[in-house]
Amino acid sequence: MDQDSRLERIAGAQPEFAELLGIRVVSAQPDQVVMEMQVTPQMANRNGVLHGGAIMGLADNAGGTATFLNIPEGQSTTTIESKTNFLRPIRIGETARATCQPLHRGRSIQVWQTTVTRPDGQVAAIVTQTQMVLDWKG
Numbered sequence: 001m002d003q004d005s006r007l008e009r010i011a012g013a014q015p016e017f018a019e020l021l022g023i024r025v026v027s028a029q030p031d032q033v034v035m036e037m038q039v040t041p042q043m044a045n046r047n048g049v050l051h052g053g054a055i056m057g058l059a060d061n062a063g064g065t066a067t068f069l070n071i072p073e074g075q076s077t078t079t080i081e082s083k084t085n086f087l088r089p090i091r092i093g094e095t096a097r098a099t100c101q102p103l104h105r106g107r108s109i110q111v112w113q114t115t116v117t118r119p120d121g122q123v124a125a126i127v128t129q130t131q132m133v134l135d136w137k138g
Contacts (some may be wrong), residue, residue, distance in 0.1 A: 017060045022052060025065070033066040039092050047123040049089035050096060050124075051110055059114035059127035062100035067110050067131040070077045070102070074135075077110070079127075081130040088124045093117055108133050 005030035008134050021043070026034040031050060039057050045051040060079055067077040097117045106112040116125040 002108045006073075006134075007069060012064060014061070014065070021046045021057055021061075021119060023058060023061055028065060028069060030066075030069045031102065033062045033098075035062050035098045035100075035137065037096045037098070039090055039094050041092055047089070048057060050094075052084065052086055052125075055086070055090075055096065055116055055125050056082065056127065057098060057124055059084070059116060059125070060102070060129060062098045062114050062128070063112040063129045063131060066100045066102065066112050067133070070105050076134040076136060077131045079129055080132045082127060083129070084125055084127045086125050088118065088122050090116075090118050093116055096124065103128070106133075114119050115128060126134070 001013040007028055011025045020045055021037055023035050023037050035058060039050045043051055060082060064077060089133045098114050100112050100114040103113050111130050111132060115123055118124050
């Protein structure tokens with residue numbers, strides 16, 4: 001299987017949780033993963049804007065996908081740490097866009113930064129997560 005086919009297969013194989021949130025892969029390359037998620041009323045917090053947990057779910061999915069794009073076949077990954085700075089709200093009906101880029105891509109640990117933006121281009125959140133690379137696929 002060539003590299004492009006492998007990347008397409010990994011990007012296309014999103015978990016059911018991503019489907020539940022309505023996450024859509026815009027682009028997926030080893031150096032950057034971009035995903036989008038439409039904000040629905042079911043994703044709102046008490047203030048009527050996108051719930052922080054949904055933002056974290058979007059970013060975690062982007063970071064996991066990015067890690068899978070950077071590890072050999074037969075290995076897996078799990079998030080071992082995640083930190084989120086919430087900067088601005090994203091309103092119902094808008095689209096959250098997550099752009100995930102590597103800070104460190106080691107053999108056993110990878111660190112990714114995901115910037116979540118609103119349709120106006122303003123940064124809504126910055127998520128930094130650490131992924132542990134596993135020698136098994138669960």
